[in-house]
Amino acid sequence: MRIFVCIKQVPDSAQIRVHPVTNTIMRQGVPTIINPYDLFGLEEALRLRDRFGGEVTVMTMGPPMASDSLRKALTYGADRAVLLTDRFFAGSDTLATSYALANLIQKASDNWGKPDIVFCGKQTIDGDTAQVGPGIARRLGLTQLTYVSSIDAIDPSHGTITVRRRADHGVQVLQSRLPAMITMMEGSNEIRRGRIEDALRAASAEVVQWNAAAAGITDLGHCGLRGSPTVVKKVFAPPSREEKATLVGEGAANPTAVANDLITQIFARQPVLEGDLMHAAARH
């Protein structure tokens, strides 16, 4: 199988701070990571390759430093990494990004053959739009399978795939044709620790770098700021909440009773919460 995986290098949101005065995100010095949602797609891709053979190519669009994330993907076991980088892409919104990535996939297909599956992250943790994957699928005419929690069956020779998809009110079992664009649900798998051979190979591997021209992108009007109709008017930090934690039943003789009372009151106010908790408990 030939599998492409689109990833994005994002700031580690756990370590981001909002500037107390200007209310803007302080990106300086914040470590970068592979968008966590992308790793579920990468792991699924590696498993399929291990089962059926073939190769996994990871790709991204971003500044030159995004090659760090690609190299990390190689350490996990990907076979090849491609970086699309050009100042023309600066300021891309989801429309311009999916345009660039669709072209990148096209170019990569010309070089190494058409993919059976393109994996994308469900969404990114810095943009949260969940639009780029579907955008790519639409542009390349791929079947869209989003929010996939597991791949139940796959038949590369007949070009069919069966997946479970998380829908609003249940789970859909979908059968579809390949090639497909798939976004995986979080928790559907866990990224592996690459073998020592993968780590060694990744350390010295070449990350393929293409600029717009090398990727065959000539219509720069679709790229970067010029190709981005979305305008971010304002970014602000939500004000911190007013309510504070309160201490109840301090020094009470029977803390269990106090806790039980309290929980009953909370459930009375928010019945949904009780259902969710029972559901979660039943699953474990």
Add this chain to the structure above:
Amino acid sequence: MTRNHFDAIVVGAGPSGNAAAYMLAQRGLNVLQIERGEYAGSKNVQGAILYADALEKIIPDFRDEAPLERHIVEQRVWMMDDAGHTGMHHRSDDYNEDKPNRYTILRAQFDKWFSRCVKEAGATVIYETTVTSLMRDASGWVVGVHTDRNGEGITADVVILAEGVNGLVGRASGLREELKPENVALAVKEMHFLPQEVIDARFNLKGDEGVVIEAMGTITEGMVGTAFLYTNRESISVGIGCMVSDFTDVGQATPHGLLDRFKAHPSIRPLLEGSEIKEYAAHLIPEGGYKAIPELVGNGWLVVGDAGHFVNAVHREGSNLAMTTGRLAAETVADIILSGGSCSRHNLAAYVDAVKESFVMKDMKKYKDIHGFLKKGRHVVDLYPRLMNRAAQTWFRVDGVDKRSKESTIMREAWRARGIGGLMGDAFKLMRAWR
């Protein structure tokens, strides 16, 4: 599998490991460096002062590229009691020179840069990989390493253990003993963010000038240890450390408790006023001195940096000893391998000779008895700073008491605290240990 064979494997990407890997790659050797952290510097903690000389001998023009904070123009040494400090300050415009001698650095950034240099020099560097043990052949000769990743072990002609203070690989492989609590200090530090202009004004600095404060006294609550405060460009590193054995044997203080108290000290609090804590860290420092240095070489392996216990606690030097031992190890190994020799204990002993010839072992040897002196004479870290501050106050207060009476008060207090025999004994023992 020849792909997995290297001339040398360096375990760890701190100052000693980076120095060794860089020098080996420069000499054209096929080097693999293995770091357990996510990137070089992610696990490393230091005050941190960079001593230019040691790095200059490895990367002569490092100043053009390395992320440096401020160069040091002023050194303050403070003896503290609970109310204040008495100290010595040394500041000179001579330190505003073309090639300054000492800098404050942020290790997370500096180590990343150093690691990039290592890669550019041609070494293979892998991260997030922990060496779990050494691979040996039937005769016990070290021939490579095993890691925590699946797959085969990796072989090499020599393994350089630059694994830091804990020496886990060395211990797991029976090359060294467990760390002893009396041979390591535990230091904690915080980074306090302040605007550059505020730091400049507060410490009387301009441009990239920086100040170092080293402090001792009642702040360590009777334990052997020191505290520090270093100015970075937009932050202040503040920390304190004491011998691990003292934390268990002397008093009830916790490391963070000591740091909180130090930060609240009337001499320190105004310097940190209005700052925001950006990060905090803790680390062990090998401070057992000369007598705690483990076996340094064997068949197919050698030890550098903190793993070799190379820290001059008296002068707060460690990273320069680490870089120097890393460099000397690399020179020895490169000489051996390029001349077709084997990395036997006998051949690697040239590294030990080189360390002995250098300032590293000379300084370690000079202070070989300080450790024992402080262990037996813990009172000096508490008593003398207190006496000094009392004396200063008696001397400087103008209160109608004549100067001769003040002099005898000062003498009497010292006498009462320690007795003439004690005072003479401390002075004599310190002199002997210092020599």
